[in-house]
Amino acid sequence: MKNILLLGAGLSASTLIKYLLDRCEAEDWMLHVVDQNSAQLQQKLNGHPRGIAHLFDALDSQVRRPYIAQAHIVISMLPAIHHVEVAKDCIALQKNLLTPSYISSEMRALHQEALAAGILILNEIGLDPGIDHMSAMRIIDRIKGKGGVLKSFKSFCGGLIAPASDNNPWHYKFTWNPRNVVLAGQGPAACYREMNELKYVTYQRLFQQLDTIEIENYGTFQGYANRDTLSYMSTYGIEDIPTIFRGTLRRPPFCEAWNVFVQLGMTEDHFQIHGSEKLTPRQFLNAFLPFQEGVSVEDKLLLFVAKNQQIFELFEAIGLFEDHAPIGLSNASPAQLLQHILMDKWRLHQGDKDMIVMVHQIQYQQDSKRYQIDSSLVVEGQDERYTAMANTVGLPIAIACKMIMTGQIHEKGVTLPVSAAIYEPILNELEAFGLIFNETKKQI
């Protein structure tokens, strides 16, 4: 009997746990899940005889280590900054590790040690990063295999709300970590390449510089630049490609309105607002609007948005002009106050379903002709537990876990899923779960 150790049983672990439990009997596995939330553990394991709940702090290396020692493989669903510590334990104990997070430079530095330990540390094996790499590499490898030359690679992904549950003018609800949504784009500038020119987009302009994407049956989306794309040129084996861009999708006019928060400074997280516990939403907004004697907060905002009535209404819809009660957070940063306001307005209601949208736009040249491939995936959630996010993040990890347990993956070291030996079987099995890319090709 082989043990699988899963660290963290949060929102996006539902589908992962179900997939593994469904196969535990046949494959003779035991699934050990560590979390500090007892109710969450019970709910997800649901009394399954092959699922064992462990109620302790998975960040505690001392307590965690004996469980890793007993495992055949470890899956870390902990916050990304903790993966490196888990990886060091896995190297010491010669256990394979899976994470759905971006490879940090500290993680990358463990490659030789992982090779020496004879283990695989497979990262970026969720949705974004994860399915994005695998689906892109399948197209890239196919084009290269036919002798085509890659000219442009653009890829977009967004975690949104399904059309049937889309009933606010932002066309957005929190379907994942609200704090990450509010802070999105802060940190190092996004970086990409366009027609061989190096391009940086810092936070000030991030939500102003948008690509528009149309998807059949789903309408219009807008994408803003996502992180540093340049490293993917070598990861994807497309070092000479003139254009490479990765973006995050929202529904219009989300980005245009969010840019107002950015410009006003209301998403800042590095200082605390004086007397934040007393501020109403109206006072909070007013603290960031330029002073104009005798002018109402509404009129100051209208002026700030160049009298754009549609954008103005988005701010009205989240109650930013309300003055009857304080937001109620002490020693809070602007980002924390804003998140608190939005969590009330962008909350998922009973029956709400989320939606994942992924799009690749790939141009290449072959026999003096230029072609564009558009490939898109739209996934709507099944219910509140098996959300689109839980399915698209959890299934690739779960399938990769199964493949490692059954000896189908031979790669070692610190890596991500860009080789055909990994992505082909995973993408094929994802299709069986209904995660199917819709692809069109045209000459341009």
Place this chain on the structure above:
Amino acid sequence: MKNILLLGAGLSASTLIKYLLDRCEAEDWMLHVVDQNSAQLQQKLNGHPRGIAHLFDALDSQVRRPYIAQAHIVISMLPAIHHVEVAKDCIALQKNLLTPSYISSEMRALHQEALAAGILILNEIGLDPGIDHMSAMRIIDRIKGKGGVLKSFKSFCGGLIAPASDNNPWHYKFTWNPRNVVLAGQGPAACYREMNELKYVTYQRLFQQLDTIEIENYGTFQGYANRDTLSYMSTYGIEDIPTIFRGTLRRPPFCEAWNVFVQLGMTEDHFQIHGSEKLTPRQFLNAFLPFQEGVSVEDKLLLFVAKNQQIFELFEAIGLFEDHAPIGLSNASPAQLLQHILMDKWRLHQGDKDMIVMVHQIQYQQDSKRYQIDSSLVVEGQDERYTAMANTVGLPIAIACKMIMTGQIHEKGVTLPVSAAIYEPILNELEAFGLIFNETKKQI
């Protein structure tokens, strides 16, 4: 014989050292100066029999401590982050300490310990902070003494270039630490109060929201918000004042042009540019301009500045369109690249003189009438050693040092110069050195 220990003999220490050496014989003092730059030490002490050079790293607490033990007073001209460590030594050894820097929260936390040790740790006793507090408090105390009620306090200061040396269209040269100039305004948002409304200005809008100041014989200046002003309401004893604002002065159109760098992200310091060692100024600029196929860098910038020809020419003047040689910095942040370009263009030349401008605009009500006091100080540098910066930063510290050595200051603990017992004698002696505020009063 009493010892004075000065840590750091950089640019702004020239006047400070001269003032103290001039009085060492009469007062029976010895001045010990610690620096790692031997040439700098020799030049500033100039063989004076009462000046002793110590060539070691003043940040090394082990080496430094015996010298503090021998001193009557310590003056720290080290970078601001090191003052707290020096202060801890001074508390342990019961020695007074002077610094020209803002009181950090760590420094403030040492107040009780300093009181218990029976010492004075006097901070913010340079120019800005320093002369600004003292000259403001003199006016505030005078108004209060006559029964006036403070209604508005606005204060501005700038380190600039003297009119005779002002020969570039930015009307700016580096008269102090260039890195601090490039990073100015980053960090926590500036905060102030206007007609009882709390106001925050984050970096994105800092150089857009400007006050205009006219000074007789010197023309027009523009001020942008400087740090968090609210703490000065209690420091100055004006807790109920409806308007309080502190700003930094530049000549127009400096701020408008600098705002373009801010908006483009070219002052960012938290990430490194890919292949920065190969980038020419033109490529560096182009990396931050939105992509437009077939459009020249000049035309893209012109479009970004809404075809403002004057602003465009400022960028031309610093060679940003040049393409013949790389800037030449490896692993550099945008801020580092920009600083490197500007250090060449904004360098002080032989004979160039700097200039300090300080302005207070104070409104108060008395007998149902409202008055405004405008008080301004303009100081031009004498020569390359005794610059306006060295004089205005060094003299207040030097005078405070003399007053402590001669028993004229009785205050203890961690403080800044806002009591009349400290500011009156210092401001009076500054006037003897020609640092005289020009004050006008009008009914409004």
